[in-house]
Amino acid sequence: MRSTPSAGAHHGRRRGGRAPGPLRRALGRHWYAWAMVAPVLVVIGVLIGWPLLRGVYLSLTDATEANVGRTIGVNVIPASYEFVGLDNYLDILTSSLFWDKLTWTVIWTVSCVGLHYGLGLGLAMLLHRRMRFRSVYRMLLILPWAIPGFVAAFIWRYLFNSDFGVINAMLKAAGLGAVGWLDDPTTAKLAVIAVNVWVGVPFMMVALLGGLQAIPADLYEAAAVDGATPWQRFRHITLPMLRPVSATVVLLGTIWTFNMFPVIFLITRGGPGSDTEILVTYAFREAFTGVRNYSGSAAWGVIILALLIVLASVYRRALRKQGEVW
Amino acid sequence: MRQALSAVTMVAALALAVSACGGGGGTTSSAAPSSAAPADPTQISGEITWWDTVRPDSEGPTFQKLIKEFEAKYPKIKVKYVNVPSDQAQNQFQTAAQAGTGAPDVIRSEVAWTSQFAELGYLQPLDGTRAVDNEADYLPGPLSSTKYNGKTWAVPQVTDTLALLYNKRLLKEAGHDEAPKTMAELKQTALDVKAKAGANGLALNVDGYFLLPFIYGEGGDLLDVQNKKVVVNSPQNVKAMTELQDLITSGAAAKPALQDSYANAMTALKDGKTAMIYNGPWSLSEVYQGKEFKDKENLGIAPVPAGSAKAGAPTGGWNLAVYAGSKNIEASYEFLRFMSSSTSLATVSSELGLLPTRSSSFDDPRVKANRDVAVFKPILDTAVPRPWIPEGGQLFQPLLEAFQGLVGGAKPEETLSKTEQQFQQVMKAWS
Numbered sequence: 001m002r003s004t005p006s007a008g009a010h011h012g013r014r015r016g017g018r019a020p021g022p023l024r025r026a027l028g029r030h031w032y033a034w035a036m037v038a039p040v041l042v043v044i045g046v047l048i049g050w051p052l053l054r055g056v057y058l059s060l061t062d063a064t065e066a067n068v069g070r071t072i073g074v075n076v077i078p079a080s081y082e083f084v085g086l087d088n089y090l091d092i093l094t095s096s097l098f099w100d101k102l103t104w105t106v107i108w109t110v111s112c113v114g115l116h117y118g119l120g121l122g123l124a125m126l127l128h129r130r131m132r133f134r135s136v137y138r139m140l141l142i143l144p145w146a147i148p149g150f151v152a153a154f155i156w157r158y159l160f161n162s163d164f165g166v167i168n169a170m171l172k173a174a175g176l177g178a179v180g181w182l183d184d185p186t187t188a189k190l191a192v193i194a195v196n197v198w199v200g201v202p203f204m205m206v207a208l209l210g211g212l213q214a215i216p217a218d219l220y221e222a223a224a225v226d227g228a229t230p231w232q233r234f235r236h237i238t239l240p241m242l243r244p245v246s247a248t249v250v251l252l253g254t255i256w257t258f259n260m261f262p263v264i265f266l267i268t269r270g271g272p273g274s275d276t277e278i279l280v281t282y283a284f285r286e287a288f289t290g291v292r293n294y295s296g297s298a299a300w301g302v303i304i305l306a307l308l309i310v311l312a313s314v315y316r317r318a319l320r321k322q323g324e325v326w
Numbered sequence: 327m328r329q330a331l332s333a334v335t336m337v338a339a340l341a342l343a344v345s346a347c348g349g350g351g352g353t354t355s356s357a358a359p360s361s362a363a364p365a366d367p368t369q370i371s372g373e374i375t376w377w378d379t380v381r382p383d384s385e386g387p388t389f390q391k392l393i394k395e396f397e398a399k400y401p402k403i404k405v406k407y408v409n410v411p412s413d414q415a416q417n418q419f420q421t422a423a424q425a426g427t428g429a430p431d432v433i434r435s436e437v438a439w440t441s442q443f444a445e446l447g448y449l450q451p452l453d454g455t456r457a458v459d460n461e462a463d464y465l466p467g468p469l470s471s472t473k474y475n476g477k478t479w480a481v482p483q484v485t486d487t488l489a490l491l492y493n494k495r496l497l498k499e500a501g502h503d504e505a506p507k508t509m510a511e512l513k514q515t516a517l518d519v520k521a522k523a524g525a526n527g528l529a530l531n532v533d534g535y536f537l538l539p540f541i542y543g544e545g546g547d548l549l550d551v552q553n554k555k556v557v558v559n560s561p562q563n564v565k566a567m568t569e570l571q572d573l574i575t576s577g578a579a580a581k582p583a584l585q586d587s588y589a590n591a592m593t594a595l596k597d598g599k600t601a602m603i604y605n606g607p608w609s610l611s612e613v614y615q616g617k618e619f620k621d622k623e624n625l626g627i628a629p630v631p632a633g634s635a636k637a638g639a640p641t642g643g644w645n646l647a648v649y650a651g652s653k654n655i656e657a658s659y660e661f662l663r664f665m666s667s668s669t670s671l672a673t674v675s676s677e678l679g680l681l682p683t684r685s686s687s688f689d690d691p692r693v694k695a696n697r698d699v700a701v702f703k704p705i706l707d708t709a710v711p712r713p714w715i716p717e718g719g720q721l722f723q724p725l726l727e728a729f730q731g732l733v734g735g736a737k738p739e740e741t742l743s744k745t746e747q748q749f750q751q752v753m754k755a756w757s
Contacts, residue, residue, distance in 0.1 A: 161590065271585070273734075
């Protein structure tokens with residue numbers, strides 16, 4: 001999605017500059033490249049393009065599980081859903097529920113990504129030093145990333161259990177009272193953020209560690225000769241040199257966290273009430289509980305996609321202003 | 327190259343032919359009037375998949391034993407047993423049924439789901455088929471849950487209701503020989519247990535279905551079906567919620583966890599950490615696995631404590647239904663007939679303590695010998711019937727949120743007015 005506009009722009013420029021002749025010549029010369037790309041294009045079209053278009057179309061109708069047409073055995077039910085234009089979008093955007101969920105989703109994303117990046121960078125700096133058992137530490141720290149999301153969620157859900165959970169058992173052993181971690185909106189929010197940080201830090205750590213290792217050592221040596229303090233070296237060498245990696249992982253992390261379904265759904269089911277529900281889990285609830293509301297949930301999905309596209313393009317523009325191209 | 331191409335086209339043509347055959351076969355078998363019973367039902371052949379929703383470790387073996395008996399009686403039918411967790415079966419069945427692939431031939435459907443599945447066109451109508459046998463023998467409550475729009479969509483398998491399960495030893499230590507009969511007694515008994523027996527009095531399960539005894543107890547209800555009105559925000563219900571909240575704030579009931587509270591309450595009862603819980607007959611086989619109930623006699627089962635109006639337990643239960651898109655409809659009918667026969671129901675009931683849906687099964691000596699069924703029968707007879715409407719299953723999420731809010735300290739009036747709004751979104755045509 002992100003690369004399409006720029007690719008289109010390049011084509012436009014080329015096409016505008018010359019006659020269509022060269023294009024055909026290029027096609028003739030590089031036909032094997034096109035032939036190799038074609039299967040990928042077809043697969044992407046089938047797997048992403050078609051469902052996307054279908055989703056956008058559904059979001060403009062009032063389709064639910066009850067009124068889409070189907071024939072199952074002897075039961076024939078004709079389709080009776082209608083085109084309703086932007087009604088679904090209006091309903092969503094004028095509801096306070098959407099704005100509540102959006103606010104929490106933004107808080108959730110910003111705090112998670114902030115902690116991911118901060119902790120990931122700290123750990124990466126630690127592991128970048130020469131020390132004993134370095135590879136063992138790296139292995140251990142990457143472990144949370146290797147565990148499937150739903151397994152991690154179930155383990156944490158057990159740890160948070162207010163009557164029989166490990167965390168409360170430790171609190172009790174230390175003479176403190178038990179906390180109903182998932183029962184109160186505030187602690188439940190802290191709990192899901194904690195789990196997501198645990199799940200997401202390893203990736204940041206590994207990515208940033210790779211970035212750190214790519215920084216030439218002589219920069220630091222030169223800075224040290226000039227009398228730069230460790231903080232100055234970090235600020236003026238490490239951070240700027242890490243920027244290409246950081247820019248990418250922060251954007252990826254933002255998109256992943258924004259759409260982080262399993263952690264929230266499996267740990268709190270969106271509860272208590274619907275306090276920890278982010279936009280994606282709410283869209284899921286629309287789509288998969290009771291009589292499924294296909295159109296409503298498609299509209300939620302399109303809105304989420306639109307939000308992320310806007311976010312990505314703003315972010316990209318901001319980076320380009322700072323002289324970064326990726 | 328050309329050879330390869332022709333091979334591809336041939337395969338494609340073959341696939342097309344095969345799929346066309348499959349489709350044709352399917353329609354003929356389903357269109358065949360099933361009232362014309364096959365000459366010898368035991369000669370019906372096919373493989374059917376059954377989605378069961380019972381607890382696989384404690385209840386599953388009994389059902390698998392029944393399947394073996396069925397396969398022995400119908401040697402040409404194979405039954406594939408799939409256990410789907412009860413909280414996921416509805417969702418998974420809807421997904422599979424709508425997609426048209428992966429749905430089972432027979433589904434164990436909760437009573438509240440049946441009319442919704444029927445309305446969505448996922449179920450095979452069973453009127454006049456061999457699946458339905460001697461309807462007059464069924465208890466009226468469970469039987470009514472299989473009807474929707476004047477047709478029969480399922481056969482009743484087990485029925486259930488809620489009761490107060492208690493640890494006799496702990497109650498005795500607290501100075502009570504009998505189970506509490508009213509809400510006031512419940513609170514007092516629970517507080518006594520807490521003070522004298524070193525355990526919690528009552529453990530609550532935060533779940534919509536488990537809110538119903540409190541609501542019915544005060545004479546409240548959720549819907550007025552005759553006048554098509556949502557009546558969840560009534561003075562009776564406010565009173566019920568206030569009393570329930572008082573149980574928690576007074577310490578009679580331990581403050582329940584909002585997640586996993588069912589498992590927590592069960593564990594607490596099994597380990598003797600709480601004296602009383604509300605639960606249904608389906609939980610008994612699991613309760614008896616607990617260390618406190620190695621001696622089954624230590625478990626007391628009593629009607630739910632009465633509110634100011636009555637002792638009102640809700641009715642629940644499970645039906646067996648046939649997926650309309652099943653390729654083996656006739657075999658599925660025979661399976662339903664077998665599983666809902668008086669003897670099969672008696673087997674399930676006597677071994678697991680689940681409540682049968684046929685009155686003749688209650689007369690079976692094996693069932694009569696089961697103490698738990700004997701205790702539950704009178705509770706069942708006074709249980710409050712629920713309206714079997716397609717939306718019924720969707721009312722539990724708002725109820726759950728109301729219960730959660732209550733535990734979190736929300737005011738009953740405000741909670742219920744929010745619940746009313748949510749109900750009205752589901753029951754759009756009602757006032």
